[in-house]
Each structure stands twice: as structure tokens, then as C-alpha cells.
Amino acid sequence: MTIAVDFQPVGRNISVEAGVTVLEASRAAGVGLSAVCGGETGCGSCRVRLSSDAAVSPPNSMERDILSVEELAQGLRLACQTRIRGSLRVDIPPESLTAPQRTQVEGEELPFELDPPVxxxxxxxxxxxxxxxxxxxxxxxxxxxxxxxxxxxxxxxxxxxxxxxxxxxxxxxxxxxxxxxxxxxxxAPDSPLLGLAIDIGTTKIAGYLVDLKSGQTLAMQGIMNPQIGHGEDIMARIAFVMKQPAGDRQLQKAVVDALNQLALDLCRQASMGNGNHADAGGVTPLQIAEVVVVGNTAMHHLFLGLPVRQLGMAPYIAAASAAMDVKANEIGLSVSDGAVVHLLPLIAGFVGGDHVSMLLATDISSDTGNCIYLDIGTNTEVTLTTGGRTLSCSTASGPAFEGAHIKDGMRAAEGAIERVRIVNNRIVVQTINDEKPVGICGSGILDAIAQFKLAGVMNPRGAFEAGHPLVREGERGLEVVLVAGVETKHGRDIVLTRKDVSEIQLAKGAIRAGIELLLLEAGLSADRLEQVIIAGAFGSFIDVNSAIAIGMFPLLPRCCFRQVGNAAGIGAKMALLSLSKRGEAQEIARKNEYLELSNHGEFTNEFTRAMRF
Ligand code: FES
The missing domain is CATH 3.10.20.880 (Ubiquitin-like (UB roll))
Known part of the structure; x- marks a missing residue:
């Protein structure tokens, strides 16, 4: 008997024989499902959500050990342990997908009523x-x-x-x-009425082509922000503008050219029926009638050609922060001549429209109790809701989680180590696409450090234990070999050094300090938190248990954490399709109490405390 299995959000269907595991079915379907231990040691990396309990084998002892009662009740299962008995849909959370399957654009979408401006x-x-x-x-x-x-x-x-x-x-x-x-x-009559939603991140740009009549996403794509050649973080780009005459115009042109190419690519994708939901027929960017752009304050300003110098010095004031409508052709976007670009409001110099958009997409307006919202990037925005108040801050977490400043660090690309476990004092890694290892990306680094802590490879200050069998003396001090040269693609050892650990210490310390300072401001302790919502590409693919183990996140039950994907992009889509959501976004920004950390009296104490593992 063959059984139909539907893998989402990757959109693959396959027929399998009864009795195969969900992991085996995913491999046969070519779906990149993470499975670090291959079912051997219960690593928990192959979590999936199933549509029906009746269509699969009941949870076995490994699943009951790894998954909480709440997780099992929510339909979460380990793909390597679950055998298929009947037709089912398998939803793969972003953190369980291997990197090539992630386009950096997917995110959790909540239902809302369409009320488009066009x-x-x-x-x-x-x-x-x-x-x-x-x-x-x-x-x-x-x-x-x-x-x-x-x-x-x-x-x-x-x-x-x-x-x-x-x-x-x-x-x-x-x-x-x-x-x-x-x-x-x-x-043409009956053609889709096109809208374009854009999330301009410092590193990546996500674009969504949407039919304003039906609300369907016709195509979506992630690209690198071409401004990265002029500095990997916001401060470096502001410095470029300050040094270079016409540097701001150069950066604006780079991003606008990239958006025009993205619009063209999305239209091609939709025209070929490769979009998510529909064959849109032949469409062109000239049919795009409305655009919504979200981004951090610096990306927002560079896109609009507004000055950014003042964002680089205290008190970091935006040139304009309200929601605004501007004509697309004034900015140089090659869309319909009459199209308007709507920009969501900003909160402060380092908390921009992308964070407002993330808060919109995750439904902050409904009563969420004591909840932390995190958007992890080179700058991490943190928001706390409690007792009707909304407090936000921004913290400089730097590019270490992108693999930058890490000796063998790299972005999440083929051959990057993305999962690490220490089993019986042996390091086991999983690479993207199961290729020979070439380096380590952010989620792998986080895993490695958590495993070092749990296996006693390093102490709470991040120093390696000289006598541990996994630690050796390297050229620049103690280090741990993750993969020996005989097994890597380039023939060199892939190692993590003490300096690499320090880079992660700074990044995770900044994030945790941001969380603690908001809690302090509200008079709350971390154990009173009911939910932690984590957005952004990196935040969605990390192993939350590793982030808790190294102290980046507070020690709360795993079920309190929700990884929602690119919520900023999803919020931009909502604002594209609903005037009332635009109003809601303005209310979110208006109610927000911003906390500037650079001159906060407790920052140094909290940061120092948060650096410990
Ligand atoms: S692969 Fe399923 S638990 Fe490790």
C-alpha cells in the first residue's frame, strides 16, 4: 500500500510504503530535514509537526524523553522515530530545515482580513x-x-x-x-493586481510578490543586500557615508538597483507558476501597484536617500520616523508609474520599521502577557510586553552569528557545519547538504559552544580546560578541533579557538543584557516570562536548547519559545494587504517606550554578568 505524504512549507509530495519513517520519506522527497544523529542518540534536531496522530506510530521512549508533554500534544514528533501508517501532512519548522531549503523569507502567518489600499x-x-x-x-x-x-x-x-x-x-x-x-x-482584466512587500535587512533582503485581490503570495525570494560591500554592519555603512562624498547616493542606488532586479525575478518566478500558490500568468514589475518597505532605521534612511550621519552619533536621532507614503518613481523603483511606497513607522535610531513589522506579524496587539520579542541580527531588537506596557531596546550583537570574525566561520552555505553534538567524548557534526565540511555557520557555533559547556570542555568564563581530551594547543593558544583535515573539503582542520568563543560571548552577552535590562525596567524577573518569540533568519534556525545552555536566553521551559521565521517580512505583507494593519503598526510604534542602552547605568553590570556561560 502506498501512502501520500505532503511536506510543507517546502511543498513536496511523495508516495511511500507504509512503515517508513518520516525522516526516510523526507529524504526520498529531497526535503532537507535536519537529522544530526540519524536517530542514534536522540539529538532532537529532526522535530516536525504532524497533521494527524492516527496516521503514524505512537511516540516511543526516545520521543517521550526528548519532547515535552506540551510538544507532543501540539503534534510535534521526531521524524527519525515516527513511522508512517496513513496519509498525512508534515510541517517542518524552520529550525529543522537544513540551510539550502531555507530561503530566509518564510515565516509564521496569522490570518487577518484583507483591506488593501489599492x-x-x-x-x-x-x-x-x-x-x-x-x-x-x-x-x-x-x-x-x-x-x-x-x-x-x-x-x-x-x-x-x-x-x-x-x-x-x-x-x-x-x-x-x-x-x-x-x-x-x-x-489586463483578470490579471493579478500586484503588490510588493520588501524587508531590507542589513545583510539580506526578502521580497514577496503578492496579489492584492486574493492576498496570495505569488513568489518570494531572499537576496543579499549589495550594500554589504561597503560595510557588514550599520555603523560601518554610516562610516562609509561619512568618509565618501556621495556615499549615501551610492548606497541608495545599490539597494534600489537590487530591489528592481528582485521585482523582475519575482515576476519571472510568478509568471512561470513557480510561485507559492498560483500561476499568475505573465506579469511584469510595471503591474506592481503598491509597495511596502520595512527596514531598520539606517536601511530605511539609505533607501529613501535621507541623511544617516546623525544615526552614527549620540543621541542617534532619525531624520523622520512616522509612517509615510512616497511615490515609487521618486526613489527610482521600476514599478507602475503611479505606485506608492508605504514605509512603516520607526521607533528609534536603532529600532526601525522592521521591528514594528515583526511585532505586527506576531500579534503583539493582542494581550500576550509577559512576553519577549527578539529579532536577532547584527543589531538585535528586543521588546518586552507586560501589564499593558511595551518596552524596546536595541543591542549590538555584531556579525559573529553570521560567521564573521570566527576563524573558520562562514555563512549558512553548502558545507557549513550547522549542528554539533558531543557523543561519548566524540564530536559529531552535520553540514549543510551533507557536504564535506568547509567551515562553521552561526547555528553550528552556538551548538558547539553549548556542547563544550555541557561536556566540560570549557569553564563558565569561556576558557578551555587544558586537560580535556578534546582540547589541544593550537598556533594561537588552546583550541578544539571540530573536524580533522582528513575529513574536510579543503584538507585543513576546522577548529574553534578561545577568540571565537570570546566573539560569541560578546554577541550572546549583548542579547541577554538587552533582555535583562528591559525586565529590570519593568520590575520583572526572567522566570515571570510566559513566552519568548524569536524572529529573523538566524534566530529561527538555532537550537533553542543550545541558546539556553550558553545563557543567551533565560532558563524557561522549551515550550515558552516560539521561532517564527522572517516575521518582519510577513508583517510587511500584512501592511501591504490591510489598511487596518497599517493603523495597528502606527499604534505599536506610538505606544512603545524606547530604552537607550548606550548610556544606561546598569548596562555594564548586566553585560558583564551576561557574558558568563
Ligand atoms: S535525528 Fe532524530 S533525534 Fe537525532
């Missing part, structure tokens, strides 16, 4: 004849007035150029995108 109206025009010589644009304007709408002002040249072709190919019908009374796009 709506579609199709009009039938009278065909031009020898005796009716009105131009196409005049013909459209007249039809609008007849339909009780306002006559369009001026001549949006881009749309005027598109109109003759659309009318003659579609029997004199045209679909308009109307934003209030204003025409912002023209396209």
Missing part, C-alpha cells in the same frame, strides 16, 4: 472608430467620469505607454488599480 476596477471602453478619435487615455478618463469617479490628473507617462497595448489585446477592457480616486496601475 483595489481593482475593470472598465469596458468604447472601441475607437473613424468618428470617435479620442485618445486612449482620454477615453479611459471619460469612462471613469461616467462611472462617477474623478477624472485622472496629469499624464502618468508609464501608464499612458502601457494602455494602448492592453486595450487592443483585451477587447478594449482594462483593469485599473485605484488608490482612493487615483489610478496607480493599468493591466
Amino acid at each position: 483595489t481593482a476596477h475593470t472598465v469596458q471602453l468604447k472601441e475607437a472608430t473613424q468618428t470617435d478619435q479620442r485618445s486612449d487615455w482620454e477615453r479611459l478618463s471619460d469612462a471613469l467620469v461616467t462611472a462617477g469617479k474623478v477624472k485622472p490628473r496629469g499624464y502618468p507617462l508609464g501608464m499612458v505607454r502601457q494602455l494602448p497595448g492592453i486595450l487592443r489585446e483585451n477587447d478594449w477592457q482594462v483593469q485599473m488599480g485605484l488608490r482612493g480616486e487615483e489610478i496607480v496601475s493599468v493591466s
Whole structure:
């Protein structure tokens, strides 16, 4: 008997024989499901959520050891232990996917009502004849007035150029995108009314092409932010602008060019039916009627061409922080001539619209109790909700989790070590794509350090124990070999040094200090937290148990933690599709109490405490 298994969110279906494990089925389907120990030692890395208990074997003793009662009740299972007996859907949480399967754009989506700022109206025009010589644009304007709408002002040249072709190919019908009374796009009748949601991160950019009529995501893609060539973090980019004449224009052009290419790629993807939900037919960026952009304050300013120098010095004041609408063509975006770009409001110099967007997507407006929201990146934004208050801060966690400043560090790419376990005093690693190891990425580094702590390889200050069998004397002091040169792709040992541990100490210390200072401000202790919501690409792929083990996160039951993927991108999509969500975003920013940590009297104490493992 063959059984249908549907893997989501990767969208792969496969038929398997009854009795195979979910892990075996995922491999047959080509789904990159993490499985560090291959089912040998209960590493817990292969967690999946199943649609039906009845369609699989009951939890065995390993699963009952590894998974909490709450997790089992929520349908979580270990893929390597669970045997398939009937048709089912397998949802793979972001942290259980191996890196190539992650596009850095997926995230948890909550349902909401569509209420887009641009709506579609199709009009039938009278065909031009020898005796009716009105131009196409005049013909459209007249039809609008007849339909009780306002006559369009001026001549949006881009749309005027598109109109003759659309009318003659579609029997004199045209679909308009109307934003209030204003025409912002023209396209073929029944074509999708396109919107573009963009999350500009310091390192990566996520883009989503959306049909404003149905709310469906037609295509999504993650790309690197090309500004990275001018500095890996915000401060380095601000320094570039301060040193380089016209540096701000150079950075703006780099990001706008990248967004134009991204819009083109997304339209191609949607036109080929490779999008998530639908075959959108042939679509082009000129059909994009509305854009929403979110980003941290520096990315927001660089995108708009606003000055950033003042963001690099205390008191780090934004040039403008309210939600705003600007014409896309003023910024150089190659979308519909009439399209508007909406930018979500900023909270402060280092807490931007991307964090507001993350808070929107994770439904902060509903009563969430004592909850921490984290968006981990080179700067980590932290928000605490408690008793009707919302407090936020930003903390400089640096690029170590991106693999930067780590001796054998690398980004999450093929051959990167992404999971590490110490089993019987032996180091076991899992690499992306199961390739020969070439380096170690952030989630692997975090795992390694947690394992060092648990196996007594290092002390709580992060110093290696000289007598431990896994520790050796390296060129620059004590180090641990993760993979010997005979097993690596380049033939060199992959090691973690004391300096690497220090880099992670600084990063995790900054994040934990941010959490503790917000708790201090609210008069709460960490054990009163009910939930910790973790967003962002890195935060979604880490092993939460490792982050707890090294003290980056407070010691709370595993079920208190929720990894939600790229919530900033999902919030941008919500703002694209709903005017009331835009209002909600403004309310989130307005209610927020911002805490500046750079001059906070307790920062040094908390940071020093948080550096200990
Ligand atoms: S692979 Fe399933 S528990 Fe390790």
C-alpha cells in the first residue's frame, strides 16, 4: 500500500510504503530535514509537526524523553522515530530545515482580513472608430467620469505607454488599480493586481510578490543586500557615508538597483507558476501597484536617500520616523508609474520599521502577557510586553552569528557545519547538504559552544580546560578541533579557538543584557516570562536548547519559545494587504517606550554578568 505524504512549507509530495519513517520519506522527497544523529542518540534536531496522530506510530521512549508533554500534544514528533501508517501532512519548522531549503523569507502567518489600499476596477471602453478619435487615455478618463469617479490628473507617462497595448489585446477592457480616486496601475482584466512587500535587512533582503485581490503570495525570494560591500554592519555603512562624498547616493542606488532586479525575478518566478500558490500568468514589475518597505532605521534612511550621519552619533536621532507614503518613481523603483511606497513607522535610531513589522506579524496587539520579542541580527531588537506596557531596546550583537570574525566561520552555505553534538567524548557534526565540511555557520557555533559547556570542555568564563581530551594547543593558544583535515573539503582542520568563543560571548552577552535590562525596567524577573518569540533568519534556525545552555536566553521551559521565521517580512505583507494593519503598526510604534542602552547605568553590570556561560 502506498501512502501520500505532503511536506510543507517546502511543498513536496511523495508516495511511500507504509512503515517508513518520516525522516526516510523526507529524504526520498529531497526535503532537507535536519537529522544530526540519524536517530542514534536522540539529538532532537529532526522535530516536525504532524497533521494527524492516527496516521503514524505512537511516540516511543526516545520521543517521550526528548519532547515535552506540551510538544507532543501540539503534534510535534521526531521524524527519525515516527513511522508512517496513513496519509498525512508534515510541517517542518524552520529550525529543522537544513540551510539550502531555507530561503530566509518564510515565516509564521496569522490570518487577518484583507483591506488593501489599492483595489481593482475593470472598465469596458468604447472601441475607437473613424468618428470617435479620442485618445486612449482620454477615453479611459471619460469612462471613469461616467462611472462617477474623478477624472485622472496629469499624464502618468508609464501608464499612458502601457494602455494602448492592453486595450487592443483585451477587447478594449482594462483593469485599473485605484488608490482612493487615483489610478496607480493599468493591466489586463483578470490579471493579478500586484503588490510588493520588501524587508531590507542589513545583510539580506526578502521580497514577496503578492496579489492584492486574493492576498496570495505569488513568489518570494531572499537576496543579499549589495550594500554589504561597503560595510557588514550599520555603523560601518554610516562610516562609509561619512568618509565618501556621495556615499549615501551610492548606497541608495545599490539597494534600489537590487530591489528592481528582485521585482523582475519575482515576476519571472510568478509568471512561470513557480510561485507559492498560483500561476499568475505573465506579469511584469510595471503591474506592481503598491509597495511596502520595512527596514531598520539606517536601511530605511539609505533607501529613501535621507541623511544617516546623525544615526552614527549620540543621541542617534532619525531624520523622520512616522509612517509615510512616497511615490515609487521618486526613489527610482521600476514599478507602475503611479505606485506608492508605504514605509512603516520607526521607533528609534536603532529600532526601525522592521521591528514594528515583526511585532505586527506576531500579534503583539493582542494581550500576550509577559512576553519577549527578539529579532536577532547584527543589531538585535528586543521588546518586552507586560501589564499593558511595551518596552524596546536595541543591542549590538555584531556579525559573529553570521560567521564573521570566527576563524573558520562562514555563512549558512553548502558545507557549513550547522549542528554539533558531543557523543561519548566524540564530536559529531552535520553540514549543510551533507557536504564535506568547509567551515562553521552561526547555528553550528552556538551548538558547539553549548556542547563544550555541557561536556566540560570549557569553564563558565569561556576558557578551555587544558586537560580535556578534546582540547589541544593550537598556533594561537588552546583550541578544539571540530573536524580533522582528513575529513574536510579543503584538507585543513576546522577548529574553534578561545577568540571565537570570546566573539560569541560578546554577541550572546549583548542579547541577554538587552533582555535583562528591559525586565529590570519593568520590575520583572526572567522566570515571570510566559513566552519568548524569536524572529529573523538566524534566530529561527538555532537550537533553542543550545541558546539556553550558553545563557543567551533565560532558563524557561522549551515550550515558552516560539521561532517564527522572517516575521518582519510577513508583517510587511500584512501592511501591504490591510489598511487596518497599517493603523495597528502606527499604534505599536506610538505606544512603545524606547530604552537607550548606550548610556544606561546598569548596562555594564548586566553585560558583564551576561557574558558568563
Ligand atoms: S535525528 Fe532524530 S533525534 Fe537525532
